[in-house]
Amino acid sequence: MRDHVGEKSISMDVPENIQVQDLKTILAERYPKATEALEATLVSINREYAFAEDIIPDGAEVAMFPHVSGG
Amino acid sequence: MTEFPTIFLITEEELDLNDLLEQITLPSAGAACFFTGMVRGKTDRDGLLSQTEFLEYDAYVPMAEAKMQQVADEIRDRWPTVEGIAIVQRIGCLYPRTPTVLIACTAAHRDTGVFEAARYGIDRLKEIVPIWKKEVSLDGETWMEGEYTPKPGE
Numbered sequence: 001m002r003d004h005v006g007e008k009s010i011s012m013d014v015p016e017n018i019q020v021q022d023l024k025t026i027l028a029e030r031y032p033k034a035t036e037a038l039e040a041t042l043v044s045i046n047r048e049y050a051f052a053e054d055i056i057p058d059g060a061e062v063a064m065f066p067h068v069s070g071g
Numbered sequence: 072m073t074e075f076p077t078i079f080l081i082t083e084e085e086l087d088l089n090d091l092l093e094q095i096t097l098p099s100a101g102a103a104c105f106f107t108g109m110v111r112g113k114t115d116r117d118g119l120l121s122q123t124e125f126l127e128y129d130a131y132v133p134m135a136e137a138k139m140q141q142v143a144d145e146i147r148d149r150w151p152t153v154e155g156i157a158i159v160q161r162i163g164c165l166y167p168r169t170p171t172v173l174i175a176c177t178a179a180h181r182d183t184g185v186f187e188a189a190r191y192g193i194d195r196l197k198e199i200v201p202i203w204k205k206e207v208s209l210d211g212e213t214w215m216e217g218e219y220t221p222k223p224g225e
Contacts, residue, residue, distance in 0.1 A: 042221065044201070047134040049221040063131055063201075067217040070130070070160055070202025071108050071172050071193065 004034035021052040078157040079139035081130050086161055086170045095155025100177040104185040106193045112167025124207045128162035131201040138200040150184035160202055199225050
């Protein structure tokens with residue numbers, strides 16, 4: 001997804017009380033090439049795993065990444 | 072009560088197994104179980120031998136550290152007899168035969184869960200700790216992707 005967006009991190013303003021799934025929709029509109037990757041991505045808010053209907057609090061650090069493969 | 076040592080680390084440095092053992096060994100320890108994984112240079116894929124040149128590891132470090140702490144907490148919940156715990160992931164470009172990851176647990180005796188605790192630790196690391204690896208071979212580069220989807224509360 002980093003390749004589709006062309007940035008490692010971005011800072012953006014979003015509507016108050018936005019849910020994870022709405023943020024993905026906004027990102028897909030802004031970065032159409034990332035649409036497919038966005039569907040499969042895991043999401044974290046402030047370093048905890050987050051899910052479609054979770055609300056993103058003010059000033060949150062949100063990360064989107066593939067299924068982990070450490071070891 | 073003695074505080075049990077817990078080490079979690081994401082590093083580009085070579086893993087020093089002896090030093091890690093030293094750090095998690097209390098005077099009351101009589102057993103340690105280590106799991107270490109290394110870069111596999113040759114992989115049998117349905118009868119075809121695939122050669123790996125190197126693996127490139129990347130991590131979301133602050134979250135990975137928090138999730139390593141969570142794995143250690145889960146080990147302590149399940150095996151209260153475990154004394155010391157070390158969870159270490161090496162990142163960067165790593166070549167075949169190089170240790171990349173270490174999970175080690177110490178306890179007073181070998182029959183108090185250290186084998187199971189180390190096994191649990193590596194399994195959980197591969198499920199919830201945000202680290203990724205890219206395989207680089209003569210055929211090209213592939214980001215490897217795990218299969219586990221974390222659930223709420225993980």
